Amino acid sequence: MNAIKNFEELKNHLKSTGTRKRLALANALDSHSLEAVMMSVEEGFIDAYLVGKKEEVSKLLEQEFGSKIKEYEQYLHIVDCRGDAVEAATEAALMVRNKQCDMLMKGLVNTDVILRAVLNKEKGIHTPGNVLAFNSCFDIPMYHKLVFMTDPAIIPEPTKEQRIAMIKYSIETARKFGVSRPKIALIHATEVANPKIRFMQDYLDIMEMYRNGEFGDVVMDGPVDVFLAIDKERGEIKRIDTPVLGDADILIFPDFQSANVFYKTAQTFGNASMAGLVYGADSPVVITSRSDSTDTKFYSICMACVLA
């Protein structure tokens, strides 16, 4: 498999597989998430289970998509749930737990509610001890391939174990996108390993693990700055010898502040398209926010399909 280099290729790759993954949408009463799900159904790679009050979901479907529903009705299943959003989230997670669905997606429900449904011991989809983190994939017009990054949203200051888990999730993801030997950059403000910086020992330990082969067939360097990782021209001027130079597939940020700044600056000023997933559950979880575009929701579903 060739590496998937942008979101257009991602979509085409999924269409070419000819298989539909089953998605459980928790409280399917939000027109934006429904729209993204419907796009995925139409493109041919999603079979949707819409969990919520049947008459309300039907009404919204009718209102948003009208006659199209008939055409795709075999892929649109309304799962009637009489309870509130919390119950709809629990029900949707349970469907994934019971292998009736392959992935979970947030509809009209708060993020903390869906995460609680994921973590629910009896009905959720989380193996105790696994690190939950957010992993994003960016398609940036000024970059020559996709870039994966973590974690802009869930863990404020990761421990070393959490960093290692996030790196492993990212490597696994890059491989499923066809990147045979992912290049990983451990991001810091400079390439200098100042021991006074709070996470530097983690970076040094992780680099040692890398040299011992504990991450498999990957290329890793750190600390490196954003220029060295993704800006070949500016990186070269620094004359630092790094094997990731301007060609990183994966950016590991020191904390969720700096990751969040990348995440939002790349979108605002870089015209980047974004996809994102919660990792560490037993199945992919699509959690997008209100401020995300329909495209972001759609590409996040695509990303989940690659991993499910």
Added chain:
Amino acid sequence: MNAIKNFEELKNHLKSTGTRKRLALANALDSHSLEAVMMSVEEGFIDAYLVGKKEEVSKLLEQEFGSKIKEYEQYLHIVDCRGDAVEAATEAALMVRNKQCDMLMKGLVNTDVILRAVLNKEKGIHTPGNVLAFNSCFDIPMYHKLVFMTDPAIIPEPTKEQRIAMIKYSIETARKFGVSRPKIALIHATEVANPKIRFMQDYLDIMEMYRNGEFGDVVMDGPVDVFLAIDKERGEIKRIDTPVLGDADILIFPDFQSANVFYKTAQTFGNASMAGLVYGADSPVVITSRSDSTDTKFYSICMACVLA
């Protein structure tokens, strides 16, 4: 004075004043910094004092600019310094201290060396107790005005006092650029003031100072995320009521990691032009790095001219 909205206006503003500021270039043996100084001389707002070994500086000038030197020779003064780069830096700083020059600029000398020359008690230009920080100004094609941000380079994790000093430098700068009522965003990953986040109490205290009028006629909000601060469209979707919405003049980052990520991502993917200065010395100090373009060096000199 109208607010200066981009670097073209900045240049034109300086040309319109008709005055030349005197710049001391420490160890003037680097063709990139010399080129930026020469541009400023030609544009009409710099009178340059080139500190270094006379014959070497002369040779480089001749080689880089040839016949142009004759035309501008009244603004190009070689200050012969027989010593090494450390001595050249010390000599250049002393010229600023003695009011023979208005600003200091780094030539072929390491950043730590020039900072030591700035901090030198007998020959430097630093009042003890003043916070040294790096302050950048960005001209971003996708933003409607200049944005000032701090600190991507000097202080890894600012104390509250350092944050307050940086905010005051930024306000002073924005005002000198004609922004009568600067909008300041205290950046965090979200708009939620989570008390577990290490710098949150600083933000809350600073907001209290703001409400007490301690920053003068400004608009401030925090914590806010990058979307709320500079992305009106995505910020609006969040439906958070903030007076800085998509219109911030000044971004205050929680630490130099996140500031550095903004600094480098905006340049790499946002096609941003950048200017930057070290603040907190008694006069502006232009410290650009090897990886900075000549434009960045030139605009940094422009920024210093506005402040000197």
